[in-house]
Amino acid sequence: MRPYPFTAVVGMAELRLALLLCTISPSIGGVLVRGEKGTAKSTMVRALAGLLPDVDVVDGCRFSCDPAAPDDSCPDGPHGTPEEARRPARLVELPVGAAEERVVGSLDLERALRDGTTDFQPGLLAGAHRGMLYVDEVNLLHDHLVDTLLDAAAMGRVTVEREGVSVSHAARFVLIGTMNPEEGELRPQLLDRFGLTVEVASSRDAAERVEVVRRRLAYEADPDAFAAGYADDDAALAADIAAARDLLPSVTLTDEALLQIAEVCAAFEVDGMRADIVTARTAAAHAAWCGRDTVSTEDIRVAARLALPHRRRRNPFDAPGIDSDQLEEALRNAQPPETDPDGDSGDSGDSGDSGDSGGGPDDPDGPDDDGPGGGAPDPGDEAGTDSGGRGDGSRPTGDTGEPAGDGEDGTAPRKQQRVGAEAPYRAKLFTVQGAGTGADGRRSRAEGERGRTVGVLPEGRRSGSSRSVGSAGSAHLVATLRAAARQRPRRGARDGGGLVVLPRDLRYARKEGKEGNLVLLCVDASGSMGAKSRMREVKTAVLSLLLDAYQRRDKVGLVTFRASEAEVALPPTGSVDVAAARLEQLPTGGRTPLAEGLTRAAEVLRVEALRDGNRRPLLVVVTDGRATSGPEALARAHAAADAIARTGVSSVVMDCESGRMRLGLAATLAGRLGAEHVALGDVAAETLTDEVKRRAA
Template sequence: MPPYPFSAVVGMDELRLALVLSAISPSIGGVLVRGEKGTAKSTMVRALASLLPEVEVVRGCRFSCDPAAPDPGCPDGPHDGAGRERRPARLVELPVGAAEDRVVGSIDLERALTEGVTDYQPGLLAAAHRGLLYVDEVNLLHDHLVDTLLDAAAMGRSTVEREGVSVSHAARFVLIGTMNPEEGELRPQLLDRFGLTVEVAASREPDQRAEVVRRRLAYDADPDAFAARHAASDAKFAAEIRAARGLLPSVTLADDALVRIAEVCASFEVDGMRADIVTARAAVAHAAWCGRDSVSTEDIRVAARLALPHRRRRDPFDAPGLDRQRLEDALRDTEPPEGPDDPDGPDDPGGPDDGGPGSSPADGGDEPPEQGDGPGRRQDIQKAGKPYRARVFTVHGVGEGERGRRSRAENEAGRTIGVKPAGVRDGSPHLVATMKAAAPHQRSRGRRGAGLVLRPGDVRFARREGKEGNLVLFCVDASGSMGARARMREVKAAVVSLLLDAYQRRDKVGLVTFRAAGAQLALPPTVSVEAAAARLDALPTGGRTPLAEGLVEAARVLRVEAVRDPRRRPLLVVVTDGRATSGADAVRRSHAAADLLADTGVASVVMDCESGRMRLGLAGELAARLGAEHVPLDQVSLVDAVKERTRRAA
């Protein structure tokens, strides 16, 4: 089946332009495509490969060496006197669940031991050299593969180190990734490696949507005929890309244009210098695409719109996109508008007395009876305060879950701690243990040659200990006592800080809230901490405190997730002041619910939100029943926790 034609995709002009610019100038660094599912992201990327000019390679080289400048360290080299041939540029797809050996290549350890031969089988990075490397759902890629991509993108080479054997080869490729932001964000290091980024969304115009469906149905009915109808327009695209590539070396970037690029990047306060370099390269490529021999202001404008949005985000909760008016101001050599980006003004319009330590205890933390869900009752929504670096909470013991950065676990991403027993063929071989197992029969009859006699049962595999990601389930009290004296602002700031920590450690997160007469699962467990932060920010407070219902709902969610994702160990974070005031026998029922959770053995933390001079210590009692770590709200911050420990030591 021929791929869907590039020119047949309806709309998506900005994505089409970004892909074309990367094809014209691979040094831009590729494209990250962000958008909801079903928006033709993958379709356009796969269609691009057919438009790329052919590449000339050394005949027989598995690593696509350029005959004009072959890699001196190529494992298939040297290439003196080798012939040359032309072939289409490759689009190599990297599956999210690929093993590391499949990505970087592998060495046949058995042959190396028995024959003394380094038999290296190239991986996907070698296949993508001088072509495109496409990762669908790149935000779901395992961390160890992300690290591999980062190394290859930074160095232009891939190096395999296995049991004392080292192989290195060139790996320069255009990295293209697609992702759905609802499923989680990218690590900042990998995000910055993408030269350009594009946000895509389905059209809301009925006529355009109808045309999309019409063309898709026609393609499904007869792919060959559909491709033939658009062959001429695709050929025109390919010819224009070749012409732009030919013009690219002669495009001049004048010094005043370069200074303007620097001013634009500085006005958006992007980190590092990669933004300036990528914007300059994209502006030159756009000029070549338009047939110009010098960079204009329009080229800089287009390049900045594509190169800067993902570099100005400081954390996954910042809104994506670029302020177009601010860009125009920077291009006009004027100062950017003063004041915060948020049109709603500062986070704390109420002044310094926000209910933190030192506030008047007049309210005493009692729940205002007029708050709740009934007619005429008030609901209060307070925005989160500024997040900070939070303490790290972990699950005790050693797990076997998904690779991450929170708790100890046995997986292939860590250091070697031992050897797996014979018969467990999983992971990477352990050279020393394998040689020890093979030692007793090295003088056996029938031995020939100088190699090692290796039997199938001799191979041993390494046990490695690294880090895993966990399920962090927040159970947040949103009752009236939490909203009193603007305490919820601090609570939300603490939870958002822990969400940031979960994002960096590759955890799944979920959110249970309880207030008034019951509890609800506000956000099912997901890898999108951005979605969790949005639900938390819109969380209202008011009503009584159904603590028992909140704990029961948390237990239910954990029980369901244990079936869905049994390898991911949970960490329960209960955010409450410890009060239980809703329903009959509220305190007794909350104790029973806590005992139920404690019996499951779930690792838990109680974030104590009680404030004021008169404190009842109820959250501490809840932590004792849960067998949880008890952490006062003002010690969630890593800096504050260190200060408190220092004060106690003194």
């Protein structure tokens, strides 16, 4: 089936512009597309493949060497005087669950041991060389693959080291990633490797949504005929891209333009110099796209809106984006007193959307129309086009108190309150007992396919989990040779006295590393927690745990209980910033349904175990241990705790009780759960460090 045409996508002007600029100038470094599900992120990126210019390669080279400058270390080389071939540029997709050997390439270990020959099979990064590498749901990529991408993006090469054999080849590509922020954020190092970032959302205009559906249905009914209807528009756009690429080397970046770029980047306090370089390259590409040979203030304005939003974040709870007024002020401050590159006295007025300001040839990024070339988000590649509301997950509150009899003493009503948190601190490390086989992370001990080698797996096993010899895993060379040597008396030796190694001799390394966990926070929001100072301290501690979960690559969930019920404020997700937003708006007041909170938490853990059985949970109960909802409330809470303890879930009870007269109910609850008991004031890692120093003094 032919791919959806690029020019048939409705709207999405800013995303279209960002993709086109990276096609014109691959040195920009790619695009990160952030947006809710069903917004045509994947469809638009895949449609870009048809617009990429052809590339000249060495005929027969599996690593796409440039005939004008072949790679001296190419595994298929040396090329000598190469014969040229021309092929379409590639857009290679990297699956989130890909094995590392499939990404970087692999050595035929059996042949290397048997014949002494290095036979390297190229991976996905080799296929993406001089093209584009696309990672859908890039925020879900395993850490070891993220590390591999970072190395390749930084060095422009891939090096494979295995069993004393080293293979290296060039891998320069434009990295394009799509992600739904609700499923988690990217590591800062990988985030910075994307040249540009674009936020996308589904249109709320009924007419535009109708056109999206109409085009999608037409495409599904007859893909070839639909694509043929936009073939001329795609061809014209490809020609415009080629013209802009030809013009790009002639674009002049004046000292005044460089000063504006530096002023803008300094104004937004971005780290490092990559932001300045990417902004300069993007501005030059935008000028070439618009048919100009000199970079103007408008080019810098567009470039800054695309290149800076993701570089000004300081922590995972910061919202991406840049302030338009601050951008305009920085642009004005850098302009000479009596000159104006735009000819409008330095006042840009309404700068509008950066995507609408870049009308190049035939203005494919200008206002949409209903004819071919207008463009249409394809809702077909992702379920739905609307997130179904993006509220904070908490119930409406206002200033109205709870109904009579819902207070902590059972008689007086208590008003709901909302208390903000202070700045998060470095939290103490809480881990899950034992060793797991979950996703890569930095919290608990795990045995799997990555990490340091601590031994040899039993014969016939290739990983630390229950998977058998068909799974990915790295061979243990010494153990393999030892197994073959034991069979030498029966097999004899090869010609020349060499050791005979058969596939059944292969032994695999037992590795130990770290895994990410599911951190489920069960937070008491009842009236007993309602004192502003205490609830602020609680929210700060929970926010610190969320920051710790982000850094350790955990999934997080949030269950709250107050009044007469418990609710799942946030189902388990990788997005800690969403969890932080729900926590910030959490109201307090009313009775303490501790049993209901523990029961709801247990249900969440049960369902999540069915979805992702390898990710082990850590339950964090934030409470003072009181239970005042209904008769026998404390007994029901203890029964719920006993039920959780029988499942073997690792737990932590964060004790929020304060004051001189303490009942010790949280400590009793921790005993029932078999949990670690931690006072609220001891959650900070510095608290433990200070106590150790004090006792050692």
